[in-house]
Amino acid sequence: MDLPHRDLAYLTEGTDEFDAYLREMRWAQTYALFNREEMMDRVVRQFGEWVGGEVERLEEINCHRTASYVVVGKGHPASLSSAPHGAGRAYSRTRARKTFTAEDLRAAMTGIEYRDTDAFIDEIPAAYKDIDQVMADAADLVEVRHVLRQLVNVKGD
Known part of the structure; x- marks a missing residue:
């Protein structure tokens, strides 16, 4: 891709590149969300093993x-x-x-x-x-x- 200035790079809405970028960004956000949920589930399960019971989630901070x-x-x-x-x-x-x-x-x-x-x-x-x-x-x-x-x-x- 030829850029007029590397610090002012952008994609024009309606182009194939713009649509592909949004599609890939949404995929990455969904992956990150599921990955974080899996990590939190594993942490909660581990704490449950340590304390000998189920850990109740009230708020995640x-x-x-x-x-x-x-x-x-x-x-x-x-x-x-x-x-x-x-x-x-x-x-x-x-x-x-x-x-x-x-x-x-x-x-x-x-x-x-x-x-x-x-x-x-x-x-x-x-x-x-x-x-x-x-x-x-x-x-x-x-x-x-x-x-x-x-x-x-x-x-x-």
């Missing part, structure tokens, strides 16, 4: 290192009824690996159980934006119902 917010969207049209789904990275994985050291990671992870390995340097807390600020910035998009803060955070690979 992914709690991150500093906090997780339970929110209700306000349906803001300018954001396509969307909102942040996490703090987001302040440093790319590559930049984090070049910027931070294993010693920085150890200092940042004080009090958190984790496998002491260089593999987690790109996950150092400083590599992420401040979730509280991100959520404050998203006040027009979501209503915060609960803020969850961790008592334990286990990192593993």
